[in-house]
Amino acid sequence: MKRKATAVWNGSGKEGNGHLTTQSTVLNQTQYSFNSRFAEGIGTNPEELIAAAHSGCFTMKLSFVLGEAGFTPESLETTSVITFENGVISKSHLILKAKVPGISQEVFDASVKDAELNCPVSQVLKAEISVEATLEN
Known part of the structure; x- marks a missing residue:
């Protein structure tokens, strides 16, 4: 069995942002960013x-x-x-x-x-x- 997910990132590490999509599409272009990772921004990490x-x-x-x-x-x-x-x-x-x-x-x-x-x-x-x-x- 193999599973996959894809991350897309645009811009620099701090000012950029990206999205994640899983094979099942439970996550479907789900937003993530510096703020969602290191602060309390909206999105996952x-x-x-x-x-x-x-x-x-x-x-x-x-x-x-x-x-x-x-x-x-x-x-x-x-x-x-x-x-x-x-x-x-x-x-x-x-x-x-x-x-x-x-x-x-x-x-x-x-x-x-x-x-x-x-x-x-x-x-x-x-x-x-x-x-x-x-x-x-």
């Missing part, structure tokens, strides 16, 4: 997209891991907080809230660790990855 990719990938991988252990999650909600410092993405901190009926804390923790280490986005990131997981009743 690479770090936000990496956060979305990491939280989505980790959550789906966790669902598969839990299924293999015999559990069906009622809900899994993951937020990824990307740290971008000195021109480097240095960390992705995942915050998970999970409802998994009948699971023990030990099996839950092992499943979270498995997903953290083995989701494809975790494997491609050269950044520190941490998880803060809460199992709700």
Whole structure:
């Protein structure tokens, strides 16, 4: 399987702007700029997209891991907080809230660790990855 996205940029780094389009067109000429990346401008940015990719990938991988252990999650909600410092993405901190009926804390923790280490986005990131997981009743 191969997936693709296209970025178009016009102008200088600070004054220019661009847009992103994904193969699925979920992003279709979605605006990005210096301000959307480094300030509070309208549009997306690479770090936000990496956060979305990491939280989505980790959550789906966790669902598969839990299924293999015999559990069906009622809900899994993951937020990824990307740290971008000195021109480097240095960390992705995942915050998970999970409802998994009948699971023990030990099996839950092992499943979270498995997903953290083995989701494809975790494997491609050269950044520190941490998880803060809460199992709700």
